[in-house]
Amino acid sequence: MRKSTKLALAFVALAGAVGTTAYAENNASEKMREGTMMRLDKAMSDSGGTITFDQFSGAMNARLKKLVADNGGKLTVAQLADALEKARFERMAKRIIARYDSKGDGTLTSDDITGREKKVFAMLDKNNDGKIEKRELPKGGRFGRHHRWGGDGNGGDVQ
Incomplete structure (x- = not known):
């Protein structure tokens, strides 16, 4: 592989990582705000609709x-x-x-992992032939648009 191609691929990987981090940070900030508002709402409802600074500080x-x-x-x-x-x-x-714990005991076993894999495989194997074909993959989301499978997520090849 040529050096320029390697550099381009490294840049694309870095850009993807930065974009993912930015999205995760925005999502985390939104969740933090929601959590803060829930704590403040609870503190207010617990004290008749108003809170003192000490109650506010405790909730924050x-x-x-x-x-x-x-x-x-x-x-x-x-x-x-x-x-x-x-x-x-x-x-x-x-x-x-x-997500994986099939017995509900709070532990993860190899059987739990295999069971989850079988469920996901069965969902993707839409024609129940025991194989997943590219056309059976969702067009977007978690399993879609995977270039290593040779598709663009829309049934076409990646150029």
């Missing part, structure tokens, strides 16, 4: 204040990043377990 950043207290009254960028990353990955892990 209780977890952040706990992190500061747990770290001797000061929180470094590294400590905060570690806590945020851990919380993010714990949420992701809970979603994955919930």
Whole structure:
């Protein structure tokens, strides 16, 4: 592969990663605002429709204040990043377990993974012939537009 092609592919990969990160950050900010509003609504309903500063402060950043207290009254960028990353990955892990856990016991087994794969395969194998063909893939979303399968998601080849 020529050097210019490699550089172009690296740039495309980097641009995709940056775009995905920007989307995730916007989505995370929106979820944070929704969570804040839910906490404020709850605090107001718990206290008859009005809240004091102390109630407001408690509803706003209780977890952040706990992190500061747990770290001797000061929180470094590294400590905060570690806590945020851990919380993010714990949420992701809970979603994955919930999606795959067929017994509802909060654990993930090889049988759970295989069972989930069989369900997804069966959904994609629209003609039930035991094979997934490119035309059976959705035109968009998670399984669509995968160039490695040779399609543009619309039944045509990628140019």
